[in-house]
Amino acid sequence: KQEVTQIPAALSVPEGENLVLNCSFTDSAIYNLQWFRQDPGKGLTSLLLIQSSQREQTSGRLNASLDKSSGRSTLYIAASQPGDSATYLCASYSGTYKYIFGTGTRLKVLA
């Protein structure tokens, strides 16, 4: 059974820092891995999707990587800003309607 873990559960950094959020999964037989952002009490906003055949995806200051063999994905945020404060979730997709989510990393960027 797929398990997705995100470490750390919470992170607080000063503005301007580059940071890395981690996502690990136990079953490497995935179709893709998706990163989301969730603001308090709100829905999920899709940030990046990495297909299983890809190694990384970039969007603006965000870069996500995928290493299926080690069961890991990272989300790199460059030059963090207070507006980046949110909870970041990763989800693996293994087909047959199976999206498995991690519990998220709660990020706070201090001005």
Add this chain to the structure above:
Amino acid sequence: ETGVTQTPRHLVMGMTNKKSLKCEQHLGHNAMYWYKQSAKKPLELMFVYSLEERVENNSVPSRFSPECPNSSHLFLHLHTLQPEDSALYLCASSQVVAGPHNEQFFGPGTRLTVL
């Protein structure tokens, strides 16, 4: 309206009430999902509809009853809920149900409180 919308955004109900949550997607997708998000727990998939047919039901109690009248609309009918059902209920949609291009888009959620 664009993307995925959900109404109401907030709902407070007693254990004997009957209410419904509504989701609408404007993305032309053919699959829709209901998720439950409780504090400190991962999102839990509740139901999946593909082409208006229910294809997944993850052992959800019968007090939750989904309905998908067409590919753009999804409802979650609620009756005789318990306080532990209080959570954020999220609706999502995707273009295809299986495959590496499957990407889910979420609505803003309905915050449900059961008294």
